[in-house]
Amino acid sequence: MDISSYARVAVNVPAISREFDYLIPEEFQGKISAGSLVEVPFNNRLLQGVVTRLVNIPEVVDVKPIISLVDPFPVLTARQLQLAGFLSETTMAPLCQCIDLMIPPGLSSQADTLVELIDGNESLDGLGQTEVRLMKQLIERGNLRLRQLEAAIPHVPLQGSIRKLQQAGKIKTRSILLPPRVKPKLIRTASLAHPIDSISNLKLAGQKAEKTQLRRQMALEFLSNEALPVDVTWIYAASGCTLADLVALQEMNLIVLHETEIWRDPLKNVIPLDQAKPVLTSDQKTAWETISHTLQQVNTGVKTRPMLLQGITGSGKTELYMRAVEDTIMARRQAIVLVPEISLTPLAVQRFLSRFPGQVGLIHSRLSPGERYDTWRRARAGMLPVIIGPRSALFTPLENIGLIVIDECHDDSYYQSDVLPMYSTQQAALKYAEICQCALLLGSATPDVTQLYEVHRGVWQHLTLPRRVGVYGNKTFLTSARGEVVQSEQSGFPSDDAGQSGLPHVEIVDMREELKAGTRSMFSRPLQEGLQKVLEAGEQAILFLNRRGTATYVFCFDCGHSLRCPRCEIPLTLHTTQDGLVCHHCGYKRQMPKSCPNCGSSRIKAFGTGTERVEAELKNLFPTARILRWDSESTQGKDSHEIILDHFTAHHADFLIGTQMVSKGHDFPLVTLVGILLAETGLNLPDYRAPERTFQLITQVAGRAGRGERGGRVLLQTYMPQHYAIQAASRHDLNAFYEVDIKERYRLQYPPFIRLARLLFQDMREKNCQEQAEKIRAAIAHKIEIENMGASSVGGALPCFFSRQGGYYRYQVLLRSPDPVRVLEGIPLENCRVQIDPPDLL
Numbered sequence: 001m002d003i004s005s006y007a008r009v010a011v012n013v014p015a016i017s018r019e020f021d022y023l024i025p026e027e028f029q030g031k032i033s034a035g036s037l038v039e040v041p042f043n044n045r046l047l048q049g050v051v052t053r054l055v056n057i058p059e060v061v062d063v064k065p066i067i068s069l070v071d072p073f074p075v076l077t078a079r080q081l082q083l084a085g086f087l088s089e090t091t092m093a094p095l096c097q098c099i100d101l102m103i104p105p106g107l108s109s110q111a112d113t114l115v116e117l118i119d120g121n122e123s124l125d126g127l128g129q130t131e132v133r134l135m136k137q138l139i140e141r142g143n144l145r146l147r148q149l150e151a152a153i154p155h156v157p158l159q160g161s162i163r164k165l166q167q168a169g170k171i172k173t174r175s176i177l178l179p180p181r182v183k184p185k186l187i188r189t190a191s192l193a194h195p196i197d198s199i200s201n202l203k204l205a206g207q208k209a210e211k212t213q214l215r216r217q218m219a220l221e222f223l224s225n226e227a228l229p230v231d232v233t234w235i236y237a238a239s240g241c242t243l244a245d246l247v248a249l250q251e252m253n254l255i256v257l258h259e260t261e262i263w264r265d266p267l268k269n270v271i272p273l274d275q276a277k278p279v280l281t282s283d284q285k286t287a288w289e290t291i292s293h294t295l296q297q298v299n300t301g302v303k304t305r306p307m308l309l310q311g312i313t314g315s316g317k318t319e320l321y322m323r324a325v326e327d328t329i330m331a332r333r334q335a336i337v338l339v340p341e342i343s344l345t346p347l348a349v350q351r352f353l354s355r356f357p358g359q360v361g362l363i364h365s366r367l368s369p370g371e372r373y374d375t376w377r378r379a380r381a382g383m384l385p386v387i388i389g390p391r392s393a394l395f396t397p398l399e400n401i402g403l404i405v406i407d408e409c410h411d412d413s414y415y416q417s418d419v420l421p422m423y424s425t426q427q428a429a430l431k432y433a434e435i436c437q438c439a440l441l442l443g444s445a446t447p448d449v450t451q452l453y454e455v456h457r458g459v460w461q462h463l464t465l466p467r468r469v470g471v472y473g474n475k476t477f478l479t480s481a482r483g484e485v486v487q488s489e490q491s492g493f494p495s496d497d498a499g500q501s502g503l504p505h506v507e508i509v510d511m512r513e514e515l516k517a518g519t520r521s522m523f524s525r526p527l528q529e530g531l532q533k534v535l536e537a538g539e540q541a542i543l544f545l546n547r548r549g550t551a552t553y554v555f556c557f558d559c560g561h562s563l564r565c566p567r568c569e570i571p572l573t574l575h576t577t578q579d580g581l582v583c584h585h586c587g588y589k590r591q592m593p594k595s596c597p598n599c600g601s602s603r604i605k606a607f608g609t610g611t612e613r614v615e616a617e618l619k620n621l622f623p624t625a626r627i628l629r630w631d632s633e634s635t636q637g638k639d640s641h642e643i644i645l646d647h648f649t650a651h652h653a654d655f656l657i658g659t660q661m662v663s664k665g666h667d668f669p670l671v672t673l674v675g676i677l678l679a680e681t682g683l684n685l686p687d688y689r690a691p692e693r694t695f696q697l698i699t700q701v702a703g704r705a706g707r708g709e710r711g712g713r714v715l716l717q718t719y720m721p722q723h724y725a726i727q728a729a730s731r732h733d734l735n736a737f738y739e740v741d742i743k744e745r746y747r748l749q750y751p752p753f754i755r756l757a758r759l760l761f762q763d764m765r766e767k768n769c770q771e772q773a774e775k776i777r778a779a780i781a782h783k784i785e786i787e788n789m790g791a792s793s794v795g796g797a798l799p800c801f802f803s804r805q806g807g808y809y810r811y812q813v814l815l816r817s818p819d820p821v822r823v824l825e826g827i828p829l830e831n832c833r834v835q836i837d838p839p840d841l842l
């Protein structure tokens with residue numbers, strides 16, 4: 001390691017986006033390098049930070065020394081530092097927050113303020129209400145940290161009161177840095193220092209009682225039968241001795257005490273599945289040739305194009321991921337497999353664990369900080385060649401990554417949109433694959449339009465699995481997307497048997513016809529009949545409701561026409577407060593019409609429904625059916641996802657009513673019917689991705705039917721049967737959907753033909769919110785004008801579709817630009833959150 005005397009440090013304070021130079025004191029020379037986690041003084045405070053590089057000549061003359069090194073090994077690899085820099089530049093988030101993604105929670109600590117009483121006996125006379133509450137806390141509980149005070153006195157700003165008390169000489173404050181919350185877990189072990197011939201003759205207790213002598217002898221005897229160091233608790237149990245006895249024996253040079261590190265392994269109790277490695281189907285073989293070739297190339301240092309694996313549900317994508325991981329391990333490199341949400345994909349994870357026992361590290365939101373820390377350290381130590389987890393797993397410290405897999409690459413959870421940095425996992429992975437010179441494999445049954453566009457432009461490689469794998473007994477056959485058997489892979493297999501198994505048949509039920517025929521229920525006649533049959537046959541059904549779209553759009557119950565903005569063609573939203581319809585993109589407003597502009601019917605209404613209503617009505621129709629509801633309300637508790645999944649899989653319920661969650665990759669062999677209630681709800685959200693999401697959801701949900709021998713069907717109820725997203729989804733036809741949608745995006749200039757940035761404003765007072773948004777909108781418009789950025793344009797400062805959240809008003813400003821970061825650079829963006837390439841505009 002080269003010895004530089006100074007280190008450039010990104011301090012862990014989000015408000016400070018630049019880095020600072022520090023002196024490396026003698027004692028840390030050679031121990032600190034890029035990626036080291038250190039403590040440094042900063043404006044009379046103590047802060048944590050990560051060394052981004054070593055420097056020979058500092059930027060300023062007066063450099064302060066680094067105080068301590070938090071972890072003896074670097075917490076970030078050089079490649080991770082590069083990735084953090086990229087994220088910071090492309091998302092406009094502070095570097096320290098991008099670095100923070102890569103440090104396990106609990107290891108990094110932020111500064112806090114310690115508040116101390118100067119004299120506990122002072123009177124509280126003349127103090128304000130908040131000051132009195134503060135003083136009482138300190139008198140009762142002693143010195144407290146600011147965060148503790150904030151927890152004790154919630155919803156009240158304390159800074160001002162603390163300043164007043166300080167000026168009155170009643171309290172003092174100082175900055176502190178909390179110790180890390182996680183540490184390696186150590187156990188104490190002991191072994192004999194050397195063989196001992198006659199233990200019973202040793203005098204082991206000095207002047208002490210015979211009992212002590214006996215205990216110590218027994219401990220030595222126990223150890224004399226052990227070849228390796230033993231956990232001290234075993235010695236205690238076997239001999240009745242105490243730690244004091246062992247320490248005494250160590251002082252007599254008879255035994256040696258050690259501290260041995262143990263790993264907290266969340267997977268040690270997982271039971272592997274018994275699954276042999278199958279022979280690849282012919283479709284899988286074709287795809288595998290490309291994957292295997294790409295892996296060979298990256299392993300010899302050749303740059304490769306990302307691969308998009310487009311395979312229908314149940315076509316064997318996971319098997320190909322596992323093969324790719326296997327090859328990567330053989331090449332002595334590591335693999336990261338990203339999945340949307342572990343609790344919703346337990347089966348896929350189990351398959352990996354069984355295929356690679358002892359080699360997989362699982363990142364999971366429900367790991368304890370200790371387990372997470374240990375998984376992270378084992379990965380850093382090179383002990384885990386495979387990491388599986390949600391988007392954050394991309395940031396596991398691995399030295400030599402050969403493969404990154406993004407499963408269900410269309411999933412929303414791959415964009416971090418709630419906290420900084422607001423980043424797209426796909427963009428991060430693309431960059432990281434370039435930095436690490438590794439292969440990138442994205443897989444989905446329903447890739448995004450922007451992802452398919454990369455294939456069409458030839459930037460990504462395209463692999464397809466158009467047919468389901470069906471395995472009954474030893475027989476393997478393939479069925480096409482339409483459900484007919486196209487190829488029997490083993491001789492003598494009667495193809496007729498399988499006619500009902502590929503992807504399920506989808507029937508569209510036109511709800512306008514149902515209305516005309518007098519059905520007042522949300523369940524059409526075919527759906528009611530289907531559910532009845534399922535009950536009679538002892539099978540199961542899933543009822544899917546797209547909850548996100550059930551808000552407040554307006555449409556005609558007779559012709560299905562929904563009211564849209566004449567300028568952006570996005571559905572108008574009814575605001576009961578303003579008693580009018582609003583476009584959330586351009587601000588267009590109109591009154592609620594008395595009759596449908598399309599057919600003149602007066603039955604034009606706002607629409608909404610919920611899972612509770614579905615459940616109530618279903619109970620009414622089928623009083624004996626066992627019904628399970630799976631939505632965000634019914635899954636509040638820990639493990640509730642697993643409980644519901646297990647319950648349904650074990651056939652403890654006949655019908656499962658669910659929202660988005662039921663679309664994920666579960667296997668329910670008894671499900672022969674999937675009912676989609678109101679397929680179009682999502683289509684009416686004011687978002688350019690609404691058709692895409694609707695198509696994806698319907699296709700994924702439909703993929704849950706017919707996974708077993710009994711086959712299955714899907715009933716798709718809709719008032720908009722002619723819409724291209726619904727038509728294409730009913731035929732499982734992604735290409736047809738893409739062809740229409742990409743043209744629409746071109747026509748209306750949406751991604752991939754332009755990039756978007758969304759600036760979000762939140763405030764308790766609507767007026768402030770609007771003013772802040774307006775101010776920044778004007779600044780952006782000004783910059784576009786004076787710098788001649790003709791290809792960029794900024795929209796109005798408008799309320800979001802979800803116009804209030806948790807008591808806050810929400811406004812947004814939308815920027816369209818080939819390079820949104822360049823437009824936004826230099827504009828003061830303090831009061832807003834910036835989403836570059838946002839996943840939605842709601």
Ligand SMILES: Nc1ncnc2c1ncn2[C@@H]1O[C@H](COP(=O)(O)OP(=O)(O)OP(=O)(O)O)[C@@H](O)[C@H]1O
Binds near residue numbers: 312317319470665666
């Ligand atoms: N070549 C094969 N021979 C036999 N069975 C296979 C083969 N490949 C995969 N399978 C089995 O077929 C089923 C579906 O495969 P897999 O889960 O890999 O598909 P997928 O495309 O990942 O599915 P999903 O849509 O659920 O993500 C699994 O039970 C798997 O074990």
Ligand SMILES: [Zn+2]
Binds near residue numbers: 566584585588
């Ligand atoms: Zn509009």
